[in-house]
Amino acid sequence: MSTLATSMTSRRMSNQGHVAVGLATVAVGFAVSAALNGLSPSWVIVWSFMLYPIAVYVSSRILEDRRQATDRLVRVSVTLAFVVVVLPLASLVWTVIREGAARFDATFLTGNMRLTPEDLAAQNGGEAVGGAFHAMVGTLIVTSVAALIAIPLGLFTAIYLVEYGRGRLVKAITSMVDVMTGIPSIVAGLFSYALFVLILGPGTRTGLAGGVALSVLMTPVVVRSAEEMLRLVPNELREASYALGVPRWKTIVKVVLPTAIAGILTGSTLAIARVIGETAPLLVTVGLAQETNLNPFDGRMTTLPVYTYYQYVQPGIPTDAGQSRAWAAALMLVIIVAVLFTLGRVLARVLQPKGMR
Amino acid sequence: MNDADQTTTTGSVTRMTEQMTGVGASETPDGLRVSDLNIYYGDFLAVRKVDMTIEPRSITALIGPSGCGKSTFLRSLNRMHEVIPGARVEGTVLLDGEDIYGPGVDPVIIRRKIGMVFQRPNPFPTMSIAENVLAGIRLNSKRLSKSAADDIVEKSLRGANLWDEVKNRLDQPGSGLSGGQQQRLCIARAIAVEPEVLLMDEPCSALDPISTMAVEALMLELKSEYTIVIVTHNMQQAARVSDRTAFFNIDGTGQPGYVVEMDLTEKIFSNPTEKATSDYVTGRFG
Ligand SMILES: Nc1ncnc2c1ncn2[C@@H]1O[C@H](COP(=O)(O)OP(=O)(O)OP(=O)(O)O)[C@@H](O)[C@H]1O
Ligand SMILES: [Mg+2]
Numbered sequence: 001m002s003t004l005a006t007s008m009t010s011r012r013m014s015n016q017g018h019v020a021v022g023l024a025t026v027a028v029g030f031a032v033s034a035a036l037n038g039l040s041p042s043w044v045i046v047w048s049f050m051l052y053p054i055a056v057y058v059s060s061r062i063l064e065d066r067r068q069a070t071d072r073l074v075r076v077s078v079t080l081a082f083v084v085v086v087l088p089l090a091s092l093v094w095t096v097i098r099e100g101a102a103r104f105d106a107t108f109l110t111g112n113m114r115l116t117p118e119d120l121a122a123q124n125g126g127e128a129v130g131g132a133f134h135a136m137v138g139t140l141i142v143t144s145v146a147a148l149i150a151i152p153l154g155l156f157t158a159i160y161l162v163e164y165g166r167g168r169l170v171k172a173i174t175s176m177v178d179v180m181t182g183i184p185s186i187v188a189g190l191f192s193y194a195l196f197v198l199i200l201g202p203g204t205r206t207g208l209a210g211g212v213a214l215s216v217l218m219t220p221v222v223v224r225s226a227e228e229m230l231r232l233v234p235n236e237l238r239e240a241s242y243a244l245g246v247p248r249w250k251t252i253v254k255v256v257l258p259t260a261i262a263g264i265l266t267g268s269t270l271a272i273a274r275v276i277g278e279t280a281p282l283l284v285t286v287g288l289a290q291e292t293n294l295n296p297f298d299g300r301m302t303t304l305p306v307y308t309y310y311q312y313v314q315p316g317i318p319t320d321a322g323q324s325r326a327w328a329a330a331l332m333l334v335i336i337v338a339v340l341f342t343l344g345r346v347l348a349r350v351l352q353p354k355g356m357r
Numbered sequence: 358m359n360d361a362d363q364t365t366t367t368g369s370v371t372r373m374t375e376q377m378t379g380v381g382a383s384e385t386p387d388g389l390r391v392s393d394l395n396i397y398y399g400d401f402l403a404v405r406k407v408d409m410t411i412e413p414r415s416i417t418a419l420i421g422p423s424g425c426g427k428s429t430f431l432r433s434l435n436r437m438h439e440v441i442p443g444a445r446v447e448g449t450v451l452l453d454g455e456d457i458y459g460p461g462v463d464p465v466i467i468r469r470k471i472g473m474v475f476q477r478p479n480p481f482p483t484m485s486i487a488e489n490v491l492a493g494i495r496l497n498s499k500r501l502s503k504s505a506a507d508d509i510v511e512k513s514l515r516g517a518n519l520w521d522e523v524k525n526r527l528d529q530p531g532s533g534l535s536g537g538q539q540q541r542l543c544i545a546r547a548i549a550v551e552p553e554v555l556l557m558d559e560p561c562s563a564l565d566p567i568s569t570m571a572v573e574a575l576m577l578e579l580k581s582e583y584t585i586v587i588v589t590h591n592m593q594q595a596a597r598v599s600d601r602t603a604f605f606n607i608d609g610t611g612q613p614g615y616v617v618e619m620d621l622t623e624k625i626f627s628n629p630t631e632k633a634t635s636d637y638v639t640g641r642f643g
Contacts, residue, residue: 166442236479240543242440244493244550245469254496258483 011064025055049084053077093334100331103324107131113290113302123321130321132329134292135307138207139336141296142286142303143276145211146218151268153215154222161223162230163252180220188216189281196285207296210286210303214275221274225267229260262348269344273337279305304333386553387453388413388584389434394448395613396426396433398441403429405613407448409603411554416576416585418595418622421605422637426614427588428476430605431556434586435471436464452554469497472552476559478539480531480546487527489542490514493550509549517545518575537568544575554584561594573598592638596626604634 013021029048030039037043053076060069111131119129157177161170192213196204233256241251257264287300288310308329315322389411396404404426411417419427432438433446436457449456457467472493480489487510494501494509501509510527514520519541523534531542540560547555557576561569576585576598589595595602603619618631629635 234479236475236477237481239437239440240475240479240481240546241492241496243435243437243468243473243475244496244546245465245467246493246496247465250496250498255481255483259481 010068012068013060013063017059017063021055021059022052025052028055049080053080096327096331096334099324099327100329103128103328104331108325108328109133109136112292113307115290124317126318128321130325132302132304132307132325132332134289135302135304135329136332136336137292137294138286138289138301138303138307139276139305139333141294142207142210142214142282142301143272145208145296146214146275147268147272149211149215150218150222150271154219154268154271155226155264157219157223158226158230159252161227163248163256177220177223180216181224183216185213185217185278186280186284189213189284191216192281193284205285205287205300206298207286207293207301210282210301211296213281213285214278217278217281218271218275221271222268225270226260226264229263229267230256232263233259258351262352265344265348265351269340272340276337276340277305277333279309282306283309304329304336308333386413386584387451388415389554389586390449390451391434392449392451394430394433394446394450396429396438396446397444398429399443402613404433404605405615407616409616409619411584411586412601413553413584414580414582415600416580416587416598418599418602419586419588419605420590420592420595420602420637421614421617422607423590424610424614425605425607427605428558429614431558431586431588432473434554434556435473436467437473439464469493469550470552471554471556472547472550474540474543474547474555474557474560476562478536478543478563480534480539480542482530482532484531485528486514486523486531486534486542489531490545490549492546497550513545513549514542516548516575516579517541518571519545535568537564537571540564540568541572541575544572548579548583552583554586555579557585557587559588559590562590569594592626592640596622602626604629604631604637606633606637 026044026048028051029044029046032047032051033039033043053073056076057069057073060072064072105128107128108131110133111129112134113130113132115123115130123129157173161173165173192209193205195212196206196209200206237255237259238251241255242248246254282303283306286303286306288306289300289302293299293301308326311322311326311329315326389409391407391409391411394404394407395402396407407430419431421427429438434450434457438444438446446458448458450458452467452470456462457471480486481492484492487506488495490510490513491501491506511520511524514523519538522538523542526533531539534542540563544555544557544560561572564572573594576587579585580600587595587599599622601619602622602625604617604625605614606617607614617633618625618629620629625634626638629638635641
């Protein structure tokens with residue numbers, strides 16, 4: 001550790017030094033845990049994690065210099081924060097896969113919940129019956145309806161805000177979008193429900209109503225992300241286009257949007273992911289059905305989140321049959337989101353401006 | 358040159374040029390006549406009372422200290438100024454006798470006649486080299502046959518002294534070129550729409566000496582067909598390429614810029630009328 005300090009080298013901790021600091025931290029973690037929580041492995045880990053940045057800082061202050069110490073402190077804290085975020089995520093995905101795999105079978109993927117007395121008897125005998133095909137298509141349909149409404153609406157709003165809007169109206173729209181971002185999802189659901197009841201009469205539940213409810217939640221997210229992306233397009237490109245005698249709308253369509261398209265797509269994918277797992281508004285607007293319904297304009301549908309919810313709270317007999325269906329539906333939802341993200345990424349990649357890859 | 362001509366560009370950049378020169382015989386381009394032009398950003402008067410004649414088929418240089426309104430003035434010559442919110446002008450700018458700020462005049466058409474090259478090269482990142490050259494024509498939804506398009510690309514890139522460097526990678530992105538090549542690509546893009554006037558705002562300030570020489574040589578070639586106005590901070594450049602030079606100055610921050618004098622370039626650099634001009638061109642400024 002006592003390297004000869006010339007004018008251009010600074011004192012650096014050796015590898016052994018780092019190991020020593022790590023071991024010392026664990027030892028202290030052990031002691032603290034023993035003193036405060038009784039000796040449990042999880043507490044030892046928690047304490048070690050919390051003490052490690054301090055240990056690194058102190059040892060670096062002693063053995064190195066102040067700048068190194070600050071640098072190490074920040075680096076360790078950032079890394080730990082990352083681990084703290086990733087661990088629960090990984091654990092969540094792992095749990096869903098582990099629990100969901102049991103019923104993730106052909107019956108589940110192709111069947112619905114219209115169960116005959118024979119099915120119920122078989123279920124009683126421990127056989128796997130019932131599926132979530134109807135919920136899967138329900139989710140896809142309702143989410144597509146929402147995306148079809150929210151993405152064009154959000155994109156046009158963003159274009160207005162960035163390219164056309166001036167002064168007070170822009171401020172008003174921006175704050176309205178902010179307010180919309182904060183709307184509780186159940187309120188969006190009730191809004192859409194009330195809207196359709198007004199038009200079509202009491203008790204109406206359709207996929208369309210669900211799509212409208214979700215689009216209320218989705219639009220502000222699309223507006224915000226598309227706005228950011230459009231603002232990132234350098235003004236020079238717009239000016240270059242104007243200077244060629246290209247009208248404004250054409251500049252937007254042919255120059256601004258293609259330059260921002262990758263980001264807009266990613267933003268829209270995120271917006272879809274934001275709403276695809278919504279339960280409460282769909283419970284109100286779309287309801288629940290035992291059979292597959294492909295028509296969003298007529299009749300109830302089942303969506304994966306609502307399906308999961310009902311399979312969990314009303315699992316039937318025996319209870320674990322319903323509960324494994326709930327897990328399998330959760331797994332399905334996670335897979336759909338993952339596929340969606342991958343698709344969005346691939347599309348963004350393909351559409352990314354040639355010079356910006 | 359009217360719009361119908363442009364629509365039928367089929368393979369005939371040359372024919373159009375001939376046509377233009379043919380027209381030119383009877384109706385010589387008149388250049389730009391600026392009179393009593395005040396240029397504002399909102400309430401801030403940035404440039405005051407410019408009277409200036411820009412001769413056709415020649416190079417006019419605009420010089421002056423930073424912030425005196427050269428870019429502002431240049432952008433007001435093809436109605437790019439008003440793109441900025443709140444920006445406006447008072448006065449007249451006659452292009453071949455017609456006021457570009459006259460009632461009912463469409464700025465979009467003016468910009469097709471008066472092209473512009475910016476200080477920083479700004480090729481469209483979504484487009485290939487060839488597409489960049491064709492952007493002005495394509496974005497104006499002119500239908501082009503493949504061969505006509507190829508002709509325009511080649512002619513414009515040759516015109517911009519870039520053809521030999523990029524002819525084998527026309528379908529690659531324009532942003533993959535060096536800064537100097539990108540700037541020449543932007544010039545090719547500007548001349549592809551065959552404007553009458555070409556405005557250049559410090560086109561060489563981001564370029565190395567060799568690219569600068571290439572662009573200067575290009576300007577000297579282009580002046581046989583185009584009226585060129587160039588803003589530059591480089592005195593030697595102004596002296597080398599321009600026929601006439603206008604010196605802009607400003608009395609202090611917050612004051613409007615104005616034209617001190619405009620004359621033949623030799624005169625401005627050897628024997629200017631105003632003391633401020635001689636101080637500036639000899640480097641004794643400020
Ligand atoms: N977008 C704008 N909004 C408000 N004022 C502006 C804007 N652009 C320029 N100005 C002001 O107008 C004046 C002239 O600016 P301009 O850019 O035309 O100067 P310039 O002569 O081109 O300077 P330079 O040589 O540094 O490029 C300056 O006072 C500047 O602050
Ligand atoms: Mg300038």
